[in-house]
Amino acid sequence: MADETVSEAQFWDARYAQSDQIWSGNPNSVLVREAADLTPGTALDLGCGEGADAIWLAQRDWRVTAVDISRVALDRAAKHAATAGVRDRIDWQQYDLAASFPSGTFDLVSAQFLHSPGDLPRERILHTAASAVAPGGVLLIAGHTAFPTSEHSPHSEMRLPTPDEVIEDLDLPEGQWEVLVKEEHERVQTGPDGQLTTWKDGSVKVRRLG
Template structure:
């Protein structure tokens, strides 16, 4: 719940209503790089937004469950799925992940920039995400390492975890998982004025042993 009384879902709905498209419409680059070599199976996309990652996965043969807290975003994403011809391969589900979580097991669970303007029990959600990975499957967590360089008044109370911190918070049983990727990377993102700026993100990829 925000200071103005809105729920997290209402905050995100209002955010998406500000523009016909908030995100680039392209899949996240780390997802593309880390998933291209995987055999398509069942995928879970947490915080799918306008659906670019889910659509990309579906076009490559994955059967995708994609979830978001914003019904506005999900409606928009479903439209993109129809336009891409993959409507039958994506199940768009509304979830406030702090309260409910999709059922089933998945060969890929992707959490791309699962940050929120509101209260988000991120560690708890990511532990549930790990629990949804099938034997032999992969969990991919990508996040920011800090505020964007154009943020003038960053909240000092906000903590952006390292991949080591994310891995520790997952509380994975010893010997049952292997770390395939853990580290930081830079990317270029346009600021609100359209000028390119460099951001540093991080990525953790772990596989449940089959």
């Protein structure tokens, strides 16, 4: 974050306030691919943004706790959920995950592109997320593993771990977890100017043994 006097919440509120919509409105492809066949239960969506993932889950009969640091994003997401007819299936909660974490356990904990240019302790948050997975439940993580080579990033100091590094950071107790997915893949994204950018992403899916 360029201005260290600005809090994470202020930064993201300002980012969301710049326009009526900053994300595509579609659920993340990793979530759609990896959660489509899971039995619906309770889900925790970390860094829910404008709510597309939470709404997709709710439409498939999940009970979702969706958290974000930005009140602007949460208010926008709640309106989208009402429009989609799933308002009663999602509990929107404001959290600074660097300071606190939702209570309880969940059948699915999803962290899709939980990155921030600010001081976000991502590894610690994901380690805590693993402890919030119920026996038999799944932790699903997707994130960038590298910035596009064609793009000069102002946040080049941001750590973008590989799936192997994510698994290592989670430090899962031996014999208590099963690694289901650990892979890297490329994703083409269309920017607001219509330019295509190829991102290298990684996904990790682990199940807590019951």
